[in-house]
Amino acid sequence: MKTNHAYSIWPNRSTLAFSMIKTFGTSLFPVLFMILILFSNKSFSQVTNPKNKTNMNILNDKIQDLKFHELPYSYDALEPHFDKLTMEIHYSKHHKAYYDNLMSAMKDNPDSKSLSLIDLMKNISKYPTGVRNNGGGYFNHHLFWNIFSAKPQSLPQGDLKLAIEKEFGSFEDFKKEFETAAKTRFGSGWAWLSVDNNGKLFVSSTPNQDNPYMDIVEKQGIPIVGIDVWEHAYYLKFQNRRPEYVATFWNVIDWKKVEELYKKSK
Ligand SMILES: [Fe+2]
Numbered sequence: 001m002k003t004n005h006a007y008s009i010w011p012n013r014s015t016l017a018f019s020m021i022k023t024f025g026t027s028l029f030p031v032l033f034m035i036l037i038l039f040s041n042k043s044f045s046q047v048t049n050p051k052n053k054t055n056m057n058i059l060n061d062k063i064q065d066l067k068f069h070e071l072p073y074s075y076d077a078l079e080p081h082f083d084k085l086t087m088e089i090h091y092s093k094h095h096k097a098y099y100d101n102l103m104s105a106m107k108d109n110p111d112s113k114s115l116s117l118i119d120l121m122k123n124i125s126k127y128p129t130g131v132r133n134n135g136g137g138y139f140n141h142h143l144f145w146n147i148f149s150a151k152p153q154s155l156p157q158g159d160l161k162l163a164i165e166k167e168f169g170s171f172e173d174f175k176k177e178f179e180t181a182a183k184t185r186f187g188s189g190w191a192w193l194s195v196d197n198n199g200k201l202f203v204s205s206t207p208n209q210d211n212p213y214m215d216i217v218e219k220q221g222i223p224i225v226g227i228d229v230w231e232h233a234y235y236l237k238f239q240n241r242r243p244e245y246v247a248t249f250w251n252v253i254d255w256k257k258v259e260e261l262y263k264k265s266k
Helices: 014-022 028-039 044-048 056-060 086-105 117-122 129-145 158-168 171-184 242-252 255-265
Strands: 190-194 201-207 222-228
Touching: 056 117, 056 129, 086 129, 086 242, 117 129, 129 222, 158 171, 158 201, 158 255, 171 190, 171 201, 171 222, 190 255, 222 255
Parallel strands: none
Antiparallel strands: 190 201, 190 222
16 A cells, blocks of 8 residues: 555654754764665655545555555534534544454455455455454445545536436435435445446445445445444434434535546446
8 A cells, every 4th residue: 555645643754863863963873763764665654644545545455454544634624514522433433443343353364465455345245244344334434534525515516417417317316315215224324326337326225334345235336425324423413313414414525525436436
C-alpha cells in the first residue's frame, strides 16, 4: 500500500532531524539518524498515516496490509446532522473493533498475504462468519465515512444524475426507494445504491455487515452509497427514530464523492 500524504503524530522530519543535532551535537549517531529520517522512503507517515486512502483504493490492498484509516474529517464536522459523540464512538470503537477483529481472524490465515480485500469479499462464503462480519464491517464503514463531507455537493450531477433518473424516474423517486430499504431492514444492516454487472444502478439492503460485493447476497454489485442502519449509528441522537436518521443522511452525503465512485465502477 502506498501513501502520499505526510500527516503523522511525528514532527516534521526536518524539524526532528535538526532537533536531534541540537540535542546531541555533531556526534556520528544523530547525523546517521538524520540521514535515515530525511532519505528513507519508508517514512513514519507510512505507518502512522493511512489518511490519503479516502477512496476505495483499499479494495486492492492485501489483507495483511490493511490499515485502520483516519477519518477524513473531525468528529464534529457533520454537526448538526450527525453528532460528534456518535461519530467518535462509531469510528473509534465500532469501526476499530471490526478492523482489529478482522486482522486477528486473518492473522494466521495463509491467504492474508496474497488475497486482496475485494477478493476476500467476493469469496466470503468460503470464510468463517467472523471474517465475513468483520471484513464487511471494516469495508462498509470505510465507504460510509468517505461519502460524507462537511460541505457536500447536495445533488448528483452529470452521468450519475442521468443514470438515477433513468433507473428510478427521478432523484426523489430514488430517495424514496433507498429510504424504504433503509427503514425496513429488520434489525441491523445496511441499505445500498450499487452498480450491477450491466452498469445499471439498483437499491438493495443487506443484514449485519454484509455488502453487495459479497457472494452471499441476493444481488451482487459495486456499492457507491451505503447507509449504516445499526442502532450504534444513530441511537445517541435519534434514539429509536431510524426514519429521522435516514432523512438526515441526505444532508451529509457528498454527491461529488459518489460520482467519483460511480465513474470508477464503470
Ligand atoms: Fe456502524
